[in-house]
Amino acid sequence: MTAYTATVTVRLKRGVLDPEAETTQRALERLGFELEDLRSADRFEIDLDAESAAAATDRADEMAERLLANPTIHDYEVEVTQR
């Protein structure tokens, strides 16, 4: 078994309204910053042991499918590194 960290990034699908990001962008603009757009995302860092990087990825994929992301509004990506 090898120790991995699976990083799952969950973000809203393109086109889905993100009121919190819009509010954050307006707050930055009120502070005087210039910016074009702002998107936010949730990042989960999951430490786990697995037989291989592929197995770790599969497990993190299933975590995203079953809990971390909602397919109606979210896309997600999984990145696995040895720790």
Add this chain to the structure above:
Amino acid sequence: MTVAVIQFGGSNCDRDSVRALDHLGIDAERVWYEDGLPADATGIMLPGGFSYGDYLRAGVMAARTPIMADVREAASEGVPVLGVCNGAQIGCEAGLTPGAFTINRSARFQCERVHVRVENADTPWTRAYDEGDVLSLPIAHGEGRFEASDETYDRLVDEDRILLRYCDADGAVTEAANPNGSRGNVAGILGDRDTVAVMMPHPERATLPDLDGTDGAGVLRGFEAALAEA
């Protein structure tokens, strides 16, 4: 008949729901989610609140509890299921109904009275009304914006599964009358069977005569209507 009002950690409309149902002569009892679904439950209500502090997404933690597998099975067998507010979020997250309820367009929690139009009166939950009737109901949510893919939304419309839409006092479905940015002003939808419904407005807060209006009583009477039709 006994309607099981399922109480999760953080539910806070469970007592109100039981009281409103009792007022209508519909026997109801609170059921702690860990105690499992009573075998003799003739209806299931998922009440409002903030189950698990709305962690991750409103409703998702409660949707993954073991009792929800029993609720899904009961729903597929025709037991009437009504999800209100956090119960609606739980219902969508559990797959009882399609789509998702997510953060309001305002990014704020909104507690106010709204008008909703009955889009389909041929369901147990709306049998007491006529299509086009305008109801005054309270909302109290931060994550009530209905989202669905084009395909899902079109299917809901085609199959007449939109139950309620936000509207103005005259019944016009307008952007100005949409409190949270919901797609198509959707306030409530039906599951695969019309005995399963979820909605963000609170019918149980508009049932007791001393609470300013009883427009919601007909929705709760859906538990009786569903059994009468079964």
